[in-house]
Amino acid sequence: MNSTILFRRGRVIDPRNGVDGVRDVLVRDGRVAEVSEAPLSPSGPDVQVVEAAGKLVLPGFIDLHVHLREPGEEGKETVLTGCMAAVAGGFTGVVAMPNTKPVNDSVLVTEYVKAKAREARLCHVYLAGAITKGLQGEEMSEMGALVAAGCVCITDDGRPVMNAGLMRRALQYAQLFDLPVMVHEEDLTLSGKGVMNEGRTSTRLGLTGIPPSAEVAMVARDLVLLEETKGRLHVAHVSCEGSVRLLREAKRQGLRVTAEAAPHHFTLDDEAVGAYDTHARMNPPLRTRRDVEALREALADGTIDAIATDHAPHGVLEKQVEFDKAWNGVVGLETALGLTLALVREGVLSLQRAVALLTDGPAKAFGLPGGHLAAGAPADIVVVEPNAEWTVDSARFFSRSRNTPFHGRRLTGRVAQTWVSGRLVFEDGHIKEHR
Amino acid sequence: MRHLLGIEGLRRADIEALLDRAEAHLQGGPDASHVLRGRVVANLFFEDSTRTRTSFEMAAHALGARVLNWTAAGSSVSKGETLLDTVRNIEATGPVVLVIRHRSSGAPHLVAKHVRCAVVNAGDGTHEHPSQALLDAFTLRRRWGRLDGRTVVIVGDILHSRVARSNLHCLTALGAKVVLCGPPTLLPPGLESLGAEVSTSLDAVLPRADAVMCLRVQTERQTENFFPSAREFSRLFGLNAARAERLKPEALVLHPGPMNRGVEIAPAVADGPRSVILEQVAHGVAVRRAILEEVCR
Numbered sequence: 001m002n003s004t005i006l007f008r009r010g011r012v013i014d015p016r017n018g019v020d021g022v023r024d025v026l027v028r029d030g031r032v033a034e035v036s037e038a039p040l041s042p043s044g045p046d047v048q049v050v051e052a053a054g055k056l057v058l059p060g061f062i063d064l065h066v067h068l069r070e071p072g073e074e075g076k077e078t079v080l081t082g083c084m085a086a087v088a089g090g091f092t093g094v095v096a097m098p099n100t101k102p103v104n105d106s107v108l109v110t111e112y113v114k115a116k117a118r119e120a121r122l123c124h125v126y127l128a129g130a131i132t133k134g135l136q137g138e139e140m141s142e143m144g145a146l147v148a149a150g151c152v153c154i155t156d157d158g159r160p161v162m163n164a165g166l167m168r169r170a171l172q173y174a175q176l177f178d179l180p181v182m183v184h185e186e187d188l189t190l191s192g193k194g195v196m197n198e199g200r201t202s203t204r205l206g207l208t209g210i211p212p213s214a215e216v217a218m219v220a221r222d223l224v225l226l227e228e229t230k231g232r233l234h235v236a237h238v239s240c241e242g243s244v245r246l247l248r249e250a251k252r253q254g255l256r257v258t259a260e261a262a263p264h265h266f267t268l269d270d271e272a273v274g275a276y277d278t279h280a281r282m283n284p285p286l287r288t289r290r291d292v293e294a295l296r297e298a299l300a301d302g303t304i305d306a307i308a309t310d311h312a313p314h315g316v317l318e319k320q321v322e323f324d325k326a327w328n329g330v331v332g333l334e335t336a337l338g339l340t341l342a343l344v345r346e347g348v349l350s351l352q353r354a355v356a357l358l359t360d361g362p363a364k365a366f367g368l369p370g371g372h373l374a375a376g377a378p379a380d381i382v383v384v385e386p387n388a389e390w391t392v393d394s395a396r397f398f399s400r401s402r403n404t405p406f407h408g409r410r411l412t413g414r415v416a417q418t419w420v421s422g423r424l425v426f427e428d429g430h431i432k433e434h435r
Numbered sequence: 436m437r438h439l440l441g442i443e444g445l446r447r448a449d450i451e452a453l454l455d456r457a458e459a460h461l462q463g464g465p466d467a468s469h470v471l472r473g474r475v476v477a478n479l480f481f482e483d484s485t486r487t488r489t490s491f492e493m494a495a496h497a498l499g500a501r502v503l504n505w506t507a508a509g510s511s512v513s514k515g516e517t518l519l520d521t522v523r524n525i526e527a528t529g530p531v532v533l534v535i536r537h538r539s540s541g542a543p544h545l546v547a548k549h550v551r552c553a554v555v556n557a558g559d560g561t562h563e564h565p566s567q568a569l570l571d572a573f574t575l576r577r578r579w580g581r582l583d584g585r586t587v588v589i590v591g592d593i594l595h596s597r598v599a600r601s602n603l604h605c606l607t608a609l610g611a612k613v614v615l616c617g618p619p620t621l622l623p624p625g626l627e628s629l630g631a632e633v634s635t636s637l638d639a640v641l642p643r644a645d646a647v648m649c650l651r652v653q654t655e656r657q658t659e660n661f662f663p664s665a666r667e668f669s670r671l672f673g674l675n676a677a678r679a680e681r682l683k684p685e686a687l688v689l690h691p692g693p694m695n696r697g698v699e700i701a702p703a704v705a706d707g708p709r710s711v712i713l714e715q716v717a718h719g720v721a722v723r724r725a726i727l728e729e730v731c732r
């Protein structure tokens with residue numbers, strides 16, 4: 001496909017390359033050709049012009065943590081609907097977690113999801129393979145085969161690797177492929193039957209609590225193992241102050257550790273459970289206001305590298321039940337931008353830092369292409385109307401699921417267009433094409 | 436009020452109105468046998484209960500209602516039917532009130548969001564047991580006249596007790612001071628912020644108590660390592676005869692039942708002169724009549 005696209009006079013923010021200002025962005029054949037302060041005027045019949053004055057022109061967002069539910073739970077989400085939700089939210093790349101049915105612990109499942117992603121033809125779908133076979137925490141998966149098939153990280157996400165010896169070996173072995181090991185940090189003997197954060201609210205509601213130590217103790221363990229093995233560790237969905245403190249110190253020591261935080265964790269505290277609202281049930285659970293503040297600081301100071309949604313679709317059947325029987329998780333792809341920009345409006349993050357957390361940070365954490373707009377980079381671009389206000393209406397999600405605690409919330413900042421490899425895939429509320 | 440889901444959030448005036456109404460019933464006041472005549476009260480017990488279910492049944496009969504006694508055992512719940520499907524099916528048969536006992540905290544709240552009839556919480560998980568708290572307050576009010584300035588010690592497994600939570604809200608709303616006492620493993624965080632004083636020494640707080648409420652200790656908590664043994668629990672937190680002697684002369688002893696005699700309460704204390712345990716049970720019917728009347732108005 002020979003095409004030239006000119007994004008004219010938008011405010012381009014490209015944290016990796018230190019760009020923040022009005023620029024023209026020229027795209028040719030699916031790649032960024034030039035970013036210019038001076039107006040560009042390419043000529044030819046195939047030049048498409050995007051008037052971006054007053055808008056933000058950003059590298060496409062990358063979400064390191066999504067559950068696409070296919071294969072196995074297509075009623076909740078498919079690779080196609082997940083990709084639709086992604087591009088609607090400005091994400092041009094997502095990393096799909098392996099806890100599907102069957103688990104992605106084999107080339108077969110990796111290839112299957114890749115094929116579905118090719119069919120969807122909307123955004124880049126990167127695969128995470130399982131650390132252990134069947135996520136059972138007993139035997140290592142064939143990491144070499146998974147990497148060869150295209151997996152970009154390994155994780156047993158949804159479950160911790162409780163066996164410390166096995167975790168140590170995984171960190172060592174993954175170094176063969178310079179593979180990040182992503183960890184869901186939860187000591188199951190501490191979280192027990194807990195269904196929300198342990199604290200005043202759980203006491204009041206009579207719900208079993210999960211103490212922060214369930215997460216912090218495992219972060220501590222894995223940082224000790226990391227220091228010893230010199231592998232690469234990525235801590236998923238950090239939820240509390242104690243974890244942040246440990247990560248900050250580990251980074252100061254120069255360990256190869258990265259971390260992500262989810263919009264629900266840096267926006268809501270455990271009082272969002274309200275009168276047993278199962279949409280506020282997730283794992284790790286919503287913590288206290290103090291933890292929320294700690295996450296915000298960590299996003300600002302670089303302790304946390306990436307904003308990742310932990311997009312976890314569930315149907316009504318899993319949520320319209322007693323709180324202690326409800327499944328964990330919220331959908332996040334279509335609300336992430338607005339919730340991130342709220343931190344900018346509140347003065348927590350600079351706009352540049354917010355963009356970095358959605359682009360450069362995640363790309364670097366997993367060594368993914370994209371996440372920036374230098375010449376030669378893939379033309380994964382999102383055009384944002386920064387001041388457009390809208391109200392979250394879960395009925396209008398492209399995701400097949402509706403489980404969000406943010407239904408009805410006013411957000412500022414809307415995705416106008418999403419371009420993947422120079423192809424317009426989403427514009428003004430509509431998926432452009434997926435065939 | 437449309438539903439009675441918990442005591443939390445009720446105003447003192449709401450609570451006193453219910454207690455006044457219960458008092459009128461207890462005094463044999465105006466004939467109330469027509470209040471719910473021809474209507475159906477559905478008792479939905481997803482968890483076993485003797486006194487609460489019986490008490491609601493007696494109260495409903497006294498108001499002229501017919502009672503549907505439903506229990507989870509032998510129902511479609513065992514076939515995997517969801518809570519909402521079960522209650523919607525029962526609602527479709529026409530009751531005016533659903534009285535719900537469930538082992539999940541918040542289950543009555545979920546139901547209340549999805550049905551049109553009134554919902555009364557008859558005990559949900561480890562959250563609240565509002566009718567129990569009202570009858571406890573009623574029992575104390577009958578003895579004392581007012582609760583203002585009184586100190587009530589609730590001792591035992593606070594963490595898992597819906598009775599403790601409801602009583603905390605109810606007694607403090609009526610002006611009493613509530614001391615929650617137990618081993619640190621059974622005292623969840625944040626109790627002070629809910630208005631309680633917290634103690635880990637029963638001996639230290641007993642002399643101040645105008646009433647002591649012992650909670651049932653479930654022996655399976657021992658295997659979950661909340662305490663080392665029933666014997667040790669009893670030694671530290673049981674209301675035995677020697678401890679009862681150190682109480683103020685007029686102090687009362689309560690227990691929501693069922694009791695583990697010899698564990699959290701000694702038989703001599705449970706049956707002794709301070710005990711109002713059977714009064715509690717008797718008052719339960721009058722209080723539940725007041726509740727059913729209120730939500731059916």
